[in-house]
Amino acid sequence: MLDWNDTSLRSVPADRQEKWDYTTPASEAESKRQWEILAWQYQRLTLFERWSYYKPLVGVVPPAPASQELSERILGSNQTTQERKISESHSCRGHIAPLWLRTCYDPTMATRYGELEWAANPQDFLEDRVLDNEALYAFPDGPDSWRRVLVRMPAFTEFLGACPMDGDGANFQYHSGLDDDEILQQIEAIPDERSREISRISRRVQAVLYLVDREAISAGVIKVLWLDEHGEAVWDNRIQPDGLEELTLQVQDAIRFDEIVDQDGNRGDLLLI
Secondary structure, three states, rough: OOOOOOOOOOOOOOOHHHHHHOOOOOOOHHHHHHHHHHHHHHOOOOHHHHHHHHHHOOOHHHHHHOOOOHHHHHOOOOHHHHHHHHOOOOOOOOOOOOOOEEEOOOOOHHHHHHHHHHHHHHHHHHHEEEEOOOHOHHHHHHHHHHHHHHOOOHHHHOOEEEEEEOOOOOOOOEEOOOOOOOHHHHHHHHHOOHHEEEEHHHEEEEEEEEEEEHHHHHHOOOOEEEEEOOOEEEEEEEEEEHHHHHHHHHOOOOOOOHHOOOOOOOOOOOOOO
């Protein structure tokens, strides 16, 4: 049995333990196949539904440590130590910690990427939340190919999260107010339709991804994807590299999406921070 109280494994959803088919051949290909199926299944769950996997971790005696063979069979090359550490705090985190993801490794774009990275200097304020590894993240060009990172980090969309207020899950609440009737009524009472839409979206945002793909590198900007609990981009912006640190500070200081974006703006707009 995997030791789910071990923080190095905590970002691996407990459904791996419950749903993994141990009767199949122990091979890397089979490990990747099962991992991907379970990761997408997990992404389709709400945070409420995911809580049942985390509940055993709270206030219980830790189970026996996992055998090396079993942990390697499930984890294998499906998730790195860095990826586990980024996601190790599950759904009670309560604040967003943005993630930098580079997906374009075309040698002809290397100089442009270097200039963009130098101007943004993400390592200075994102620390270990910079994913830049051609072997892992060289996803095909395309508007949604970045979502492959959610296979490797199924718990990434729990950064803002939700938490049981009484410890047993009976009074479960989203930190964003997504399930707060009073807040939702206030939103619906906003007279301006556009402002209502932005406020609704704000309650759905659970994670922020800084995407550096071919299009972003070519334009010399960073894409800002605002993700919901299912890893869907509910809104997107662009930002100049020299504005990224200030945006990160605002996000980490719990300044909401609807306070950051222009109420009259459109998806894809350049954020002026």
